[in-house]
Amino acid sequence: MTAGKAGKVLWPLAVGVAFLAVWQLGGIHALLHFKPFQLPVPLTILETVIDNLPKMLSDTWITASGALTGMIIGSLLGFLVAVIATMFPKWGYPGLTLVSLFNAIPIVALSPIMNRWFDDGFGQKVGVVTVVCMATMAINSYRGLNDLRPFTLDLMDSYAAPGSAKFFKLRLPNSLPSIFTALKINIANGLIAAMISEYFASSTAGLGFSIKDNLRKAMMAKGWSCIVMAALVGMLLYSVLTLVERRAVKWHASQNK
Amino acid sequence: MQKKLLALLLSFALAATLLAGCSSSSGSATATPTAAPEATPTESTQLDHLTLQLKWIDHSQFMGYLVAKEKGYYEDEGIDIEILAGGSDIIPEQNVYNGVADIGVTWVSSLMTYQAQGYDLTEVAQMFQNSGLLLVSKKSSGINSPADLAGKKIGSWFGGNEYEVYALLEKYGLMDSVTMVQQDYTMDQVAEGSIDAASAMTYNELKLFYNEGFSEDEVNVIDMNEEGVAMLEDCLFCTNEWAEANHDLLVRFLRASIKGWKEALADTDAAGTLCYNYCGSISEAHQQYMAAEVAKLVAPEGFDTNKIGYIDMDAVQQTADYLVKYNKDLAATPVVDETTFNSTYWKEATGN
Amino acid sequence: MRLKSKKAERAVVWAVWIVAIIALWELGAYTLDAVLHDPMAPAKLPYFHSVVLGLVSYAGQLFSAMLVTYSRALIGFLIGTAVGFFLAILMSLSKTMEDIAFPYLIASQMIPVLGLAPIIFTLVRDMDTSRIVIAAYITFFPVAVNTLSGLKAVDPLKKDLMYSYAAGTPTIYQKLNLPFAAPYLFAGLKIAAPLSVTASILVDMLGSSSGIGVQLMYSLYGGLKDLFWAAVVMCAFMGLISYYIVVALERIFVPWARRKEA
Numbered sequence: 001m002t003a004g005k006a007g008k009v010l011w012p013l014a015v016g017v018a019f020l021a022v023w024q025l026g027g028i029h030a031l032l033h034f035k036p037f038q039l040p041v042p043l044t045i046l047e048t049v050i051d052n053l054p055k056m057l058s059d060t061w062i063t064a065s066g067a068l069t070g071m072i073i074g075s076l077l078g079f080l081v082a083v084i085a086t087m088f089p090k091w092g093y094p095g096l097t098l099v100s101l102f103n104a105i106p107i108v109a110l111s112p113i114m115n116r117w118f119d120d121g122f123g124q125k126v127g128v129v130t131v132v133c134m135a136t137m138a139i140n141s142y143r144g145l146n147d148l149r150p151f152t153l154d155l156m157d158s159y160a161a162p163g164s165a166k167f168f169k170l171r172l173p174n175s176l177p178s179i180f181t182a183l184k185i186n187i188a189n190g191l192i193a194a195m196i197s198e199y200f201a202s203s204t205a206g207l208g209f210s211i212k213d214n215l216r217k218a219m220m221a222k223g224w225s226c227i228v229m230a231a232l233v234g235m236l237l238y239s240v241l242t243l244v245e246r247r248a249v250k251w252h253a254s255q256n257k
Numbered sequence: 258m259q260k261k262l263l264a265l266l267l268s269f270a271l272a273a274t275l276l277a278g279c280s281s282s283s284g285s286a287t288a289t290p291t292a293a294p295e296a297t298p299t300e301s302t303q304l305d306h307l308t309l310q311l312k313w314i315d316h317s318q319f320m321g322y323l324v325a326k327e328k329g330y331y332e333d334e335g336i337d338i339e340i341l342a343g344g345s346d347i348i349p350e351q352n353v354y355n356g357v358a359d360i361g362v363t364w365v366s367s368l369m370t371y372q373a374q375g376y377d378l379t380e381v382a383q384m385f386q387n388s389g390l391l392l393v394s395k396k397s398s399g400i401n402s403p404a405d406l407a408g409k410k411i412g413s414w415f416g417g418n419e420y421e422v423y424a425l426l427e428k429y430g431l432m433d434s435v436t437m438v439q440q441d442y443t444m445d446q447v448a449e450g451s452i453d454a455a456s457a458m459t460y461n462e463l464k465l466f467y468n469e470g471f472s473e474d475e476v477n478v479i480d481m482n483e484e485g486v487a488m489l490e491d492c493l494f495c496t497n498e499w500a501e502a503n504h505d506l507l508v509r510f511l512r513a514s515i516k517g518w519k520e521a522l523a524d525t526d527a528a529g530t531l532c533y534n535y536c537g538s539i540s541e542a543h544q545q546y547m548a549a550e551v552a553k554l555v556a557p558e559g560f561d562t563n564k565i566g567y568i569d570m571d572a573v574q575q576t577a578d579y580l581v582k583y584n585k586d587l588a589a590t591p592v593v594d595e596t597t598f599n600s601t602y603w604k605e606a607t608g609n
Numbered sequence: 610m611r612l613k614s615k616k617a618e619r620a621v622v623w624a625v626w627i628v629a630i631i632a633l634w635e636l637g638a639y640t641l642d643a644v645l646h647d648p649m650a651p652a653k654l655p656y657f658h659s660v661v662l663g664l665v666s667y668a669g670q671l672f673s674a675m676l677v678t679y680s681r682a683l684i685g686f687l688i689g690t691a692v693g694f695f696l697a698i699l700m701s702l703s704k705t706m707e708d709i710a711f712p713y714l715i716a717s718q719m720i721p722v723l724g725l726a727p728i729i730f731t732l733v734r735d736m737d738t739s740r741i742v743i744a745a746y747i748t749f750f751p752v753a754v755n756t757l758s759g760l761k762a763v764d765p766l767k768k769d770l771m772y773s774y775a776a777g778t779p780t781i782y783q784k785l786n787l788p789f790a791a792p793y794l795f796a797g798l799k800i801a802a803p804l805s806v807t808a809s810i811l812v813d814m815l816g817s818s819s820g821i822g823v824q825l826m827y828s829l830y831g832g833l834k835d836l837f838w839a840a841v842v843m844c845a846f847m848g849l850i851s852y853y854i855v856v857a858l859e860r861i862f863v864p865w866a867r868r869k870e871a
Contacts, residue, residue: 011709016713032728038727093622094622094623095626100800100849101803101846102845103800103807104803104804104807104844104845104848105845106807106822106825107807109840112652112829113841115446117653139799143792143793143796177758181755185751188715188750191718192721201439204439208721211723212415217370217417218371219586220374223724224724227720231715231716231717232716234716235715235716238715239712314823341816342817343816344814346721346723346726346814348727351727352727352730355727355731442830443829445652445832449648465832469832536827539830540831
């Protein structure tokens with residue numbers, strides 16, 4: 001058990017360290033025929049992060065908090081759409097299709113619209129991330145709420161279980177793995193959406209703004225430091241999510257080895 | 258059922274490879290649909306392929322190159338030109354250095370930041386002699402002179418477009434009393450009042466601001482040239498290595514480009530129409546307006562049109578000085594000499 | 610007979626939805642414009658009818674732009690799907706593999722195109738291929754995650770049963786895991802298909818002069834609010850079509866996922 005748990009951390013870590021070593025020793029640069037100023041090496045990035053720590057942390061906080069808020073609101077809305085589509089299959093189902101429309105509107109277009117609706121960068125970011133996260137949650141949780149094991153619903157019916165019991169005892173637990181799947185996608189999509197929205201936001205803070213500003217000005221080390229921070233946030237959120245997942249859906253097949 | 262599924266997967270994979278194959282073989286044709294009427298059968302001479310990376314979406318800002326392309330001036334010089342539009346995720350310096358493009362258009366201050374990092378890039382011609390950057394505001398914001406900017410919110414696109422504004426603010430001692438805010442691609446922020454003054458190019462955003470329903474006497478304008486804080490903008494650059502290896506091609510390119518610019522300057526309405534037909538951006542009237550304004554930057558009043566593309570080293574030096582002052586992260590002091598701003602090719606092309 | 614009436618019923622439901630949305634949209638736009646007198650109303654939410662008029666007046670250029678964007682989206686989608694599917698199978702083969710790969714897949718998604726593009730350009734040195742690679746890069750992730758969760762959700766008892774029949778891993782995948790994961794895969798595709806449209810719109814702006822992305826840029830930049838909103842609606846419409854293509858494919862290839870829907 002402990003060996004397995006250690007492996008969960010050690011393996012990814014080992015691969016990460018190996019990758020960083022290859023990168024540091026010029027493997028990637030040799031492959032791409034890149035000069036160090038085109039793509040900084042990990043130690044340079046680390047140095048840059050440490051040198052600019054307060055700014056890095058505040059940028060990270062601004063982006064991550066906006067992304068998280070949007071992820072939560074968007075995921076809740078998406079889940080709500082799925083629940084409505086499940087409870088009222090006849091009248092609710094089109095909502096599921098319509099919410100997926102939003103997935104096709106690019107952030108370049110969403111950002112200026114949200115800029116008009118909200119006059120600060122935070123509101124704009126939350127608005128964009130909310131829209132981006134809705135469809136993923138709606139589609140996945142709908143599948144989870146409805147893709148029940150054969151005869152379970154009939155069994156519930158034979159006990160004359162009320163609708164609320166069917167929902168809370170059967171559908172909701174059944175949808176949990178799908179909800180986690182959606183959350184994993186939303187972590188990645190929400191964070192990157194928050195960053196891209198900052199390209200166009202009425203503010204001068206956040207990882208996205210710094211990435212754009214620095215990469216455009218050839219400050220590769222600073223730009224990539226921000227990318228690394230975003231990647232760390234993504235991995236951290238993912239780790240937290242998998243921990244929660246393991247507790248919440250212990251019973252599910254996906255948690256078996 | 259399983260067989261069906263397998264069939265689906267197989268067909269997906271097959272389609273993917275097929276389509277990928279098609280797309281790479283038909284590569285250049287899809288990139289520039291307008292580039293069709295080349296390769297006349299009578300002329301079997303080999304044209305030299307050359308790729309030009311623009312700084313921004315193709316419109317009249319780049320009319321000289323578009324005129325030269327559409328009128329066949331590049332072909333006359335034995336060049337098969339491919340013009341790549343810019344965009345928010347495109348960095349011309351990167352694309353030229355990586356070899357995606359041979360020659361690029363960028364702002365001088367931006368080029369200098371790349372040169373300072375060690376990118377072996379050199380400017381070969383200076384297309385805009387003046388700065389086109391303005392700060393515009395609604396009259397109601399009360400910004401009648403730069404000193405009135407105190408305590409205001411000022412917009413900039415950042416990413417290297419903010420230095421002139423900083424120089425202006427420093428000149429009036431306002432560095433600490435204003436708030437700098439990022440602008441999106443629209444002029445809505447200043448129109449709705451969420452910022453007080455916005456960056457705008459003479460040839461584009463100023464007109465778009467008027468289009469939002471403001472008349473000329475409702476708008477205040479601060480001109481960077483008049484304030485003496487101008488920095489150089491659109492220039493042509495390439496890597497030193499490429500320039501040396503393709504000396505003759507580069508001279509021919511400059512000759513054709515300058516011919517295009519000259520013709521565009523002589524009749525800006527025609528150039529605007531040509532650009533509108535080429536790109537379809539916004540409207541013909543807007544492209545004509547842009548052409549007329551761009552002409553004033555390429556050849557300001559009293560400028561000898563035989564000198565289009567001339568690199569004014571004093572102006573380059575001023576650009577470098579402001580850059581050093583306002584980009585605290587600059588890797589090294591910009592080198593301003595013939596290794597980084599090389600007039601040789603331009604002189605050869607124009608006979609100056 | 611029964612099927613037909615069901616279809617008619619569905620049509621009524623859809624009609625009600627569409628009418629309701631248009632009514633709400635118009636009401637919202639009216640509130641902004643005529644009640645709140647918001648000067649930015651055309652940018653925040655223009656009238657639905659003016660968006661339709663915009664769509665009609667720009668129909669020609671939007672339609673040809675749509676075709677360009679679609680062709681890129683399709684290629685990006687196919688490659689992205691193939692990559693995502695392949696990664697999912699790899700990760701499902703061993704838990705260690707998943708532990709290793711998953712966090713880095715998330716990390717990889719954090720590289721914005723602005724940082725990624727120079728690397729891709731250097732690798733492939735061709736703008737068109739670069740655009741496709743980038744579109745696939747944006748698309749593969751949801752497919753991988755969803756397919757993986759499907760492959761992992763297979764009942765272990767069934768797996769054990771297969772093992773007891775001495776079935777090899779390839780057989781188990783073919784007979785059990787893949788069919789079982791198919792609905793999950795399609796859930797992923799339903800997310801990925803509109804996303805591939807977004808990705809394609811994004812790469813329209815990578816030095817190309819055609820496509821919906823370019824129309825969006827021009828209209829944003831030019832303050833052409835009606836063209837901008839027409840293009841936004843067009844994006845949503847393209848997402849809807851691609852969503853339906855996936856739904857149709859699902860009906861054909863995974864009929865067993867349909868039982869509760871009908």
